[in-house]
Amino acid sequence: MRNPRILVVDRDETLAEAVREAVGENRPTPEVHICTKPAAVEDVLTEEGPFDILVAGPGLATRAGLARLAELHDVRPDMGVVLVFSRRPNAALRDIVRTGAVDILQLPFADGVLRGALDRVIEMNQTRTPVPANVTGASSNGNGSGPKEPGLVFTMSSATGGCGKTFLATNLAYMLSHYTGKQACVIDLDLQFGEVSTALRLRPKYTIFDALEKADNEDADLDAHIEDYLVKHESGFSILAAPRDPSEADRIEPTDVARVIRAVRNHFDYVVVDTPAALTEVVLAAFDMSDVVYTMATLDLPSVRNMGVFLGTLERLKISSENIRLILNKAERDVGIDVDQVTKLFTQGFKAVLPYAKEVSRSINVGMPVMASSPGSEISQLMLAGFKDLLSESVQNEIATEASSHRRFRLFRRAPALTTT
Ligand SMILES: Nc1ncnc2c1ncn2[C@@H]1O[C@H](COP(=O)(O)OP(=O)(O)O)[C@@H](O)[C@H]1O
Numbered sequence: 001m002r003n004p005r006i007l008v009v010d011r012d013e014t015l016a017e018a019v020r021e022a023v024g025e026n027r028p029t030p031e032v033h034i035c036t037k038p039a040a041v042e043d044v045l046t047e048e049g050p051f052d053i054l055v056a057g058p059g060l061a062t063r064a065g066l067a068r069l070a071e072l073h074d075v076r077p078d079m080g081v082v083l084v085f086s087r088r089p090n091a092a093l094r095d096i097v098r099t100g101a102v103d104i105l106q107l108p109f110a111d112g113v114l115r116g117a118l119d120r121v122i123e124m125n126q127t128r129t130p131v132p133a134n135v136t137g138a139s140s141n142g143n144g145s146g147p148k149e150p151g152l153v154f155t156m157s158s159a160t161g162g163c164g165k166t167f168l169a170t171n172l173a174y175m176l177s178h179y180t181g182k183q184a185c186v187i188d189l190d191l192q193f194g195e196v197s198t199a200l201r202l203r204p205k206y207t208i209f210d211a212l213e214k215a216d217n218e219d220a221d222l223d224a225h226i227e228d229y230l231v232k233h234e235s236g237f238s239i240l241a242a243p244r245d246p247s248e249a250d251r252i253e254p255t256d257v258a259r260v261i262r263a264v265r266n267h268f269d270y271v272v273v274d275t276p277a278a279l280t281e282v283v284l285a286a287f288d289m290s291d292v293v294y295t296m297a298t299l300d301l302p303s304v305r306n307m308g309v310f311l312g313t314l315e316r317l318k319i320s321s322e323n324i325r326l327i328l329n330k331a332e333r334d335v336g337i338d339v340d341q342v343t344k345l346f347t348q349g350f351k352a353v354l355p356y357a358k359e360v361s362r363s364i365n366v367g368m369p370v371m372a373s374s375p376g377s378e379i380s381q382l383m384l385a386g387f388k389d390l391l392s393e394s395v396q397n398e399i400a401t402e403a404s405s406h407r408r409f410r411l412f413r414r415a416p417a418l419t420t421t
């Protein structure tokens with residue numbers, strides 16, 4: 001086993017000295033690095049490669065410091081975080097929890113406290129199983145025909161319509177299947193007015209309603225036949241379409257939705273769920289089964305305000321915010337509200353801020369995800385950057401190598417050619 005690597009982030013070297021002393025007699029002896037500029041910690045991680053433990057000193061015991069740690073934890077969930085404070089930070093408990101800290105220590109240390117904490121984190125790292133929100137942990141179901149482990153479920157949501165849920169759902173499914181070579185399926189849970197098939201110019205033979213009607217309450221039956229009810233897009237991922245008629249939609253219960261998601265994830269590595277702009281029981285059933293929920297807003301006051309109301313409602317419904325990631329879409333300059341103002345309102349931060357892009361309308365007109373039709377466009381690149389932590393490190397490295405050699409992305413499958421029919 002390689003030596004554990006520890007990064008100590010603090011404004012001076014005292015804490016790093018204490019860490020070195022505490023782990024000095026361990027076998028194997030951990031490598032201890034120091035970063036004295038908290039703002040530069042991301043750069044150090046990029047340049048020096050992965051660390052097993054991050055020890056955050058009192059310099060990070062501010063709200064901004066904790067927010068930065070929470071962002072790091074989102075991107076590098078496998079890195080064990082230990083917080084060291086001189087006094088309890090002036091921040092809400094949830095801000096501390098979001099950093100993913102596995103231990104919190106107060107200065108000055110009593111004998112053996114620091115060593116005990118570091119030993120525990122090293123031990124935990126050795127026995128850790130992959131974190132579900134990281135797609136590197138996804139099962140490989142091969143051709144989608146035989147279940148191994150259930151796939152990961154990502155759900156799109158928003159308080160207002162037109163935020164780009166359907167747009168993002170199709171692009172995320174494309175990205176995951178294209179760059180990993182694994183199987184992805186979009187479930188259109190916008191049961192009354194679903195537009196996934198229209199956006200992809202598909203004419204599905206069957207819908208979610210047909211799949212449920214055939215299965216007649218038998219989970220095993222649904223599981224066995226679900227693939228017969230899907231339609232495959234030429235760019236590589238599958239779709240379970242919304243009902244043809246709103247009256248059929250009314251007959252689908254939240255429990256049916258849970259059954260369908262369970263069946264689809266048994267056959268696919270990635271399941272992307274598109275929803276209507278509402279907090280219905282059906283949408284909440286999808287949230288319950290999701291590894292990550294993306295909540296979207298566009299850069300305008302009603303949408304941003306309603307995103308706040310939406311998140312507040314989830315909190316009142318006691319739905320954990322841990323798996324929720326925010327996305328700001330159609331960000332344009334000079335619209336009377338700017339991105340900085342919005343990011344200040346949502347301290348949890350945005351996973352991605354996407355611009356308004358004409359390539360999107362073009363992609364819709366040809367029934368393609370924009371990441372397939374214009375992979376080099378700014379919006380495609382920003383989506384790739386925003387969601388890259390869902391890809392394994394090796395895939396990320398290949399993408400970076402491709403990008404630096406200015407070639408188009410064609411790692412596993414060729415991006416399908418654009419057709420104008
Ligand atoms: N970043 C973007 N730039 C330009 N057009 C976009 C962008 N995101 C979405 N759109 C377009 O906006 C419209 C609404 O998006 P859609 O995904 O249908 O929203 P929702 O599903 O949340 O109602 C669609 O025509 C879509 O193509």
Ligand SMILES: [Mg+2]
Binds near residue numbers: 167190195274275
């Ligand atoms: Mg939609």
